[in-house]
Amino acid sequence: MQDRMTPAERLAAVLMGQKPDRVPVNPFILGFAAKIVNLPIGDLYADPRKSFRAQLLCAEMYGYDATPMYAYASFGAWEFGGEVGMPYEPGQSAPYIIRHPVESPEDVDKLEVPDPRKAGSIPIAMEIAKLCYENKMPVVFQAGEVLTTAANIAEPARLLRWMIRAPDVVHKLNKKVAEFFIAVAEYFTSTFGADKCMAFTGGPVESNKLINPRQFGEFVFPYMKQIHSKVLGMGVHVILEHPCSDQNANLPYYVQLRKELGWNGKYIWAFGPETPLEKQIECFGEHDIIMGNVDPPSFQFKSFEDVLALCKDNIERGIKNPSGYILGVGCELPPLAPPINVYALMKAAREYGRYQ
Amino acid sequence: MKDEILRGLTDSVVSGDVEKCVEYAKKALEAGIDAYEAIMEGCARGMSIVSEKYEKGEMYVPEILCSAEAMYAAMEVLRPHLKVEHVGTPRKVVLGVVRGDIHDIGKNLVKLMMEAAGFQVIDLGRDVPNERFVDIAVREGADIVGLSALMTTSMVVMPEVIKEIKKRSPKTLTMVGGGPLSPELAKAYGADGYAKDASQAVRVAKSLIGGVA
Numbered sequence: 001m002q003d004r005m006t007p008a009e010r011l012a013a014v015l016m017g018q019k020p021d022r023v024p025v026n027p028f029i030l031g032f033a034a035k036i037v038n039l040p041i042g043d044l045y046a047d048p049r050k051s052f053r054a055q056l057l058c059a060e061m062y063g064y065d066a067t068p069m070y071a072y073a074s075f076g077a078w079e080f081g082g083e084v085g086m087p088y089e090p091g092q093s094a095p096y097i098i099r100h101p102v103e104s105p106e107d108v109d110k111l112e113v114p115d116p117r118k119a120g121s122i123p124i125a126m127e128i129a130k131l132c133y134e135n136k137m138p139v140v141f142q143a144g145e146v147l148t149t150a151a152n153i154a155e156p157a158r159l160l161r162w163m164i165r166a167p168d169v170v171h172k173l174n175k176k177v178a179e180f181f182i183a184v185a186e187y188f189t190s191t192f193g194a195d196k197c198m199a200f201t202g203g204p205v206e207s208n209k210l211i212n213p214r215q216f217g218e219f220v221f222p223y224m225k226q227i228h229s230k231v232l233g234m235g236v237h238v239i240l241e242h243p244c245s246d247q248n249a250n251l252p253y254y255v256q257l258r259k260e261l262g263w264n265g266k267y268i269w270a271f272g273p274e275t276p277l278e279k280q281i282e283c284f285g286e287h288d289i290i291m292g293n294v295d296p297p298s299f300q301f302k303s304f305e306d307v308l309a310l311c312k313d314n315i316e317r318g319i320k321n322p323s324g325y326i327l328g329v330g331c332e333l334p335p336l337a338p339p340i341n342v343y344a345l346m347k348a349a350r351e352y353g354r355y356q
Numbered sequence: 357m358k359d360e361i362l363r364g365l366t367d368s369v370v371s372g373d374v375e376k377c378v379e380y381a382k383k384a385l386e387a388g389i390d391a392y393e394a395i396m397e398g399c400a401r402g403m404s405i406v407s408e409k410y411e412k413g414e415m416y417v418p419e420i421l422c423s424a425e426a427m428y429a430a431m432e433v434l435r436p437h438l439k440v441e442h443v444g445t446p447r448k449v450v451l452g453v454v455r456g457d458i459h460d461i462g463k464n465l466v467k468l469m470m471e472a473a474g475f476q477v478i479d480l481g482r483d484v485p486n487e488r489f490v491d492i493a494v495r496e497g498a499d500i501v502g503l504s505a506l507m508t509t510s511m512v513v514m515p516e517v518i519k520e521i522k523k524r525s526p527k528t529l530t531m532v533g534g535g536p537l538s539p540e541l542a543k544a545y546g547a548d549g550y551a552k553d554a555s556q557a558v559r560v561a562k563s564l565i566g567g568v569a
Contacts, residue, residue, distance in 0.1 A: 031509055073507065074458070089485075091516075092456035093509030096483055157461050160418040161425070164372065204506065209535060209553075210461065212416040245535055249413075296508040297536050301544040331536070336512040 003350070007065035008136070014289060014324040015238065015266055023315055023353035024065035025345050026291060026328045028270070030072075031093045031335030032342070033058035041335060042088035045072060045095050048127030056135075062346050065326070068132055069140035070125035071200055073244075076149035076177065077101060078120030080111060093335045095121075102154040105162075105169045111153075113179045116187040129188060139197045140240070141188040143181045143231055146174050146223040147211075148203025148244075153177070156205060163215060170219055178223040185231045194235030201227075202242025202270070206250065213249040221253045225260060232265045239267050240291075244331060246274035255283050263287045273330035277317040290321045293330035294345075299337040307341045311348030319353065327353060358389055362398045365430060369402025370409075372422025374429045381433035391437035396474075399427045399434075403472040407555035417461055420554075424468045447565055450498040452480030452489060453534075454513050459506035462534055465554035466502060473558045486513055490520045493528050499565055502557070503547075505534040515545045522546070529564045533557060 004021040005013070013020040034044040037054040044051045048070070055068035072095045078084040082101035087093055102108055116122050129139040150173045151159045162169045189197050205211070206220050228239060243250065258267065269284055270291040280290050292314040298307055311327060318325040327349050333342065361384050368376035377399075384394040406423045409415035415423075451467055453460045460482040467477045478496055480488060493501045501521055505511035511534065518530045531549035532542050533556075542550030549564050551557040 087456055089455070091454070091486060091510075091513040093512065094456065094507065096456055097458045156459065157421055157464060160461070161421045163418045164422050204459075204535070208413075208416070210417040212413075215416065215418065297511070297538065297541050300508075300512065301541055331508055334508045334512055 003063065007059070007063075007067075010065050011138075014326065017323060019355040022355065023319060023349050024326045025349045026066040026326050027062075027064055027333050027342060027345050028296075028329045028331065029055070029058060029064075029066065029333050029342070031087070032333050032337060035335055036061065036339065040088055041093055042086040045070075045121070046086045046124070048124050048131070051124075052128050052131040062342055064346060067137040067140075068128055069200065070121065070128045071140070071142045072121070073148070073203065074152050075121070075142055076152035079114055079122065079180070080119075080153045081114070082153065084120075094332075097152060100153060100155045102173070103158075105166060108154070108169050108173045108176075111173070111176055113176050113183065116180070116184045119180070122184065122187075126188070126191070129192065133192050133196060138238075139188060139192045140200050141184055141197060142201070143185055143199040143227055143239075144201030144224065145203035145206050145220065146177045146181070146227070147220050148205040149177045149181075150174055151205040159205075160210065163211070163219060167218070174219060174223050178226050181227050182230045185227075185234060185236070189234045189236060195237065197236050198238040198240055199228075199231050199236055200240045200242070202244050204244040206243065207245035207247050207272075208249045209246055213253070216250045216253055220250075221257070225257055228257065229261060232261060237265050239265060240270060241267055242270040242331075243272070243275075245272045247271065248275055248279070251275070251279065251283055258284065258287065268326065270328060271330070277314070277321075281318075281321045285321045285323055287323055289324040289326060290318055291326045291328035292318050293328065296329050296331045296334060299329065299341045300334040302341070304338075304340050304344055307344040308348055311345050312352045315348055315353045357387060361387055361389060362394065362401075365394060365398025366402040366405065369399050369423050369427045369430070370405050372419060372426050374426045377426040377430040378433055381430040384434070385437055390439070391434040392439065394434050395431065395438075399430050400472040403427055403469060407469055407558075410553065411555045417465070420465060421461070424465070427468070427472065446474055446476040447499040447561075448478060448496055449475045449500045449502060449561065450478045450480060450489065450492050450496060451502045451504070452484035453482035453504045453506075454510050454517065455483060455485055456513070457505050457507055457510035458482045459534075460504070462506065462554060463502075463504040466504070466533065466551070466557040469554045469558045470561065473562070475558075475561065486517045486520065489517050490524055493521050493525045498525070498528050500529045500531060500561055502561075503530065503532045505532075505536065508536045511536055511541075514547070518546045531557070531560055531564065
């Protein structure tokens with residue numbers, strides 16, 4: 001079945017609340033793109049030109065609707081003066097932290113908010129953003145999550161212990177992280193214009209596998225609201241929010257966030273597979289786009305037929321969202337997934353995701 | 357008196373109160389309570405309650421990490437007083453977070469629960485190269501190797517590690533756990549066991565080796 005719209009037209013239609021030819025597909029692909037074009041995964045995170053090209057070619061080959069971007073889960077450690085390793089060794093699939101820049105409460109006091117123009121991976125993200133801009137694609141910058149970033153700076157277990165033993169230290173660190181994200185947003189929006197930018201945010205430390213909803217309310221919500229409010233205030237219209245892993249108990253806070261922001265801007269919610277699409281539609285369906293959440297490990301070990309069935313089920317449930325739906329994966333697609341299983345996403349979107 | 361001290365140990369582990377835990381550990385020794393009994397009936401019982409509360413969603417990781425701190429502080433006081441009869445040959449478990457993944461909270465909680473249950477844990481840390489799991493399993497004659505991963509991008513190395521362990525140390529059992537794993541995936545990877553979280557890990561490990569740590 002042929003597509004009648006280009007990826008850009010399709011995405012624009014969904015963002016404007018119109019129905020495209022079929023549901024768009026964003027498979028949350030990063031490392032997988034490197035494998036497809038026979039590039040070391042390290043290059044996807046270390047070399048902006050190669051990364052852009054790999055992501056673009058992979059999207060072209062499959063025909064999915066995501067554009068290149070730069071983001072990684074260990075964000076924060078390098079940017080605040082620590083050290084990360086790039087995934088060049090066999091078995092490595094994403095940048096990993098070698099040294100956390102904060103080891104003690106005194107380090108938090110001394111920690112300076114870095115200049116985004118020079119901080120860690122930001123120059124690489126900016127190079128990719130420039131290539132996106134030159135190719136008339138949306139510019140995506142990473143703008144959170146605060147607690148995951150703070151955990152990458154201070155080491156996750158240490159940060160979580162401080163939440164009980166020294167909450168003021170966590171707040172001090174979170175304030176600096178929030179200030180940094182706002183500076184990053186200013187850097188990107190002033191370079192390209194806010195209407196060309198989309199903010200991406202998401203991380204696993206906020207999940208209810210680690211913290212309870214009360215802790216989310218105290219240590220995440222105020223900073224998330226501060227950043228999102230500033231980003232929307234700069235004129236960015238779209239925030240791609242990925243509440244990673246199980247965040248069901250945090251859902252009321254995300255709803256509160258949207259209400260308190262006056263439902264301004266458009267959110268694309270990319271929850272993990274733990275959060276049913278029906279629940280997401282109930283919470284955000286009146287205003288926001290829901291991105292599908294097909295179980296990521298299934299792409300790695302299930303058969304093509306099984307993955308196709310999962311995608312079909314996701315489409316049938318997600319397409320009911322009145323403000324739009326994008327077929328997606330609940331977290332990054334495993335880089336070593338068999339290539340045929342990514343095709344299942346496209347086949348499902350074309351066969352079961354057509355709008356009348 | 358004895359019951360009160362053991363309960364004090366248990367309660368201070370659950371509440372994560374390091375000072376009280378140390379205080380009760382010292383009181384236990386002063387009162388002539390056997391150090392092994394204080395560990396098993398005081399500290400380990402506390403961790404078992406913590407584990408149940410975690411499973412029910414009544415406690416989360418920040419509180420558990422504080423309980424762990426309290427338990428380790430009490431163990432420091434009690435361990436030197438363990439009698440030789442209690443220092444037998446415990447079952448060996450090798451634990452680590454796989455290559456490319458630095459998220460070791462889950463693995464640390466598994467370690468804690470397993471130590472509290474009497475296993476000898478050899479902790480390889482995080483971002484562990486595949487061959488290190490295998491080498492240590494062979495060298496130590498490990499009963500179980502536990503592999504942990506938080507990210508979908510890092511769990512992919514597990515089948516290779518498991519295959520190599522089976523080849524070089526056929527008696528060693530393997531178990532996997534962590535955010536993106538599932539029973540189906542564990543099976544597909546060739547693992548002998550899967551634990552959803554730290555509270556299940558001990559049960560799974562014990563069932564794999566026939567109930568004795």
